[in-house]
Amino acid sequence: MALLGTSAHATSNVIYVNGIQNTLEGSRQTANRIQTILDASTNHTGTNKKTYAVVAVWNPIGWNGTSDGGDLAQDKKELFLLKTAEEKFQADFQSILAPHNLSRQIDKSAAERVAAYLSDMTPGDNSLETKGKITDANMGVTQKAILKLIAEIERQGSAVVVAHSQGNLLANLAYAKLAATHGNDTYKYIRVVNVANTSAISVNNLNITHAGDAALFSSATAALLADQSLETMPSRGANWTRTTPACANNGACNFTLAQATFGSPTTNIPDQGAVDETLDHSIVETYLSTAIVPMAINQGVTFTAGAERFVDRFEDFVYEATKSLEASQTAGQGNVVGSQYVNGNTWTDAGLTNINLKNGFTPAYMWEASLKITDGSLDGMSVSFDLKSACTYLYFYIRTDETASYPNSAGTATGLFFDGAGMNATKYDGSVSQWSTHMAWAGHYRVSFARTSARNVFWQAYYPSDATLAASGNLDSSGLVQAATVGSSSLPVKYYSRNVVFQGDEKCSISNLAIKTASGGSLF
């Protein structure tokens, strides 16, 4: 057994979870197909190519005869119940989402509330339960499948879960259960790649669902054919009703699904069977096919140039999930463990805020950690942090809201600072490296700013494209922010900065962040 949350193997793990109407053999066939695709890894060669081991975890067909209706009808009832539960826990699920390209905090309490729907798989307030069409016993095998999925992830240490169709609803509950147990560390164990997503949620923002999937979207139903979509299932004759935050008063509202992330395929899907010709929903026949499919929503996945077939997209998604998972196992996730003191105030971990995707910049910063500093005085500042993996983009800067302009050379700045040609960094061991092209290497860094003259606290940051700052007059000719202030060597330097901000991409992560005033003594 691998240590949970570690990348113990040179081989990366993929667990496939099937949708409805699959036997063990069908599940294995799909896993074999995925294995073949990843073995070939057409779009990843040389050192970029990874080795994968694909395991199928079987999601059973309905509850197989213990209630009324045929297998498909029973599967649909199970879907109805899972979607009803999702509507009830969806608000809580928002607090445990972990997009693959962001570092996020997991609300364990919210995760526990979601996981309660795994412990009791009859969510209540729906006509199927009221009429005795479904019981906890009926859902028992689905519950068992989810618990075994969790066990398989734990056995492997970590895994990319590829969930198809209804399997996504199982994967979400498995994720919630892991999150309830492991909190922020959940990010080290699992990524979910949603294929033909039946859920309203994409927990890691890795959703491969095309707009022409008629098993999901009513709008994809071909002319002259009956609507078979999950979206409209409650209102199509069965009169399956529910009362949830998304559907009031025992209604038969449509189900909400996550938006399609790809358009309909622009070329013919070859070699489909009769059923999938109608639905374009099968993982093997459609989602792993060679049809060209255009991206509709950018989820931060790096696509191979010129490779736009379903099968190419799928490979790129699995690789993105794997890279994200592996990075999280070697990085510190931005945990703040040091005490921070500025102006005599103790900053708790809660002072680290806004770990979030920062929109509006090019490129988008995948995460941002900022420490709010109220207006005040200090005699300098020391910042230390561990950078546990390489970053393509890492920015550390003092965000200023001053409107005055300042000299662009004053005092000293030792340690990490930024210049117009690139970024120089002094590592803790005293060695200096230049981060040209903004590549930051893993290591322990410190930044110290000391007041050594009347005009000396000099914070300089690379901040190339902020229009507000540009308009403020605080950018020098190199595009650097000048935030030094004029003061007296005998008086605390007045500063006006608003935030200490770290920004980085998904590959980099800081930990052990600590900040003190210069007079507060060395942190190291």
Place this chain on the structure above:
Amino acid sequence: MKKILLGILALVALAGCGGGGKDGKVAQAAPENINSIAVPPQPDATANAATVAGVDSDGNGVRDDIDRKLATDFGSNTAAYTTALNHAKTLQAALVAPGATQVAAHIAAVACADQAMLDGLKAMTLATLDTDARKSAYAEAFAGASISSAGCAK
């Protein structure tokens, strides 16, 4: 050779039974061969559907109706027949007595089958799961089963 051996074994079994019932098994009126494989007669549908185990008159660990389908679908290919027979036996064992050993044996039979065989084996599974009780037993036995080719002979 395999088919010949099976035929001989079937004849020996019939001789031993003297054509009459023994150990609660259904009497066999006459030997029948499908694709040169001796198979039991088609069982009574009602009796066969009454339990998860169904009717296994020759006691080979496979229901009689499934024995016949195996011979029909795979009998012309000895290797495929052997694989499918093992698949059927392990499935039947897991349905009737779903202990960890039985379940693991069937999962191995599925996991180690080559891609070309899986379609045929899937059809056999669907044929086997022809009652609600059998479907339930299948789901109970295998829900959440991990199917990996690790450990299979290359």
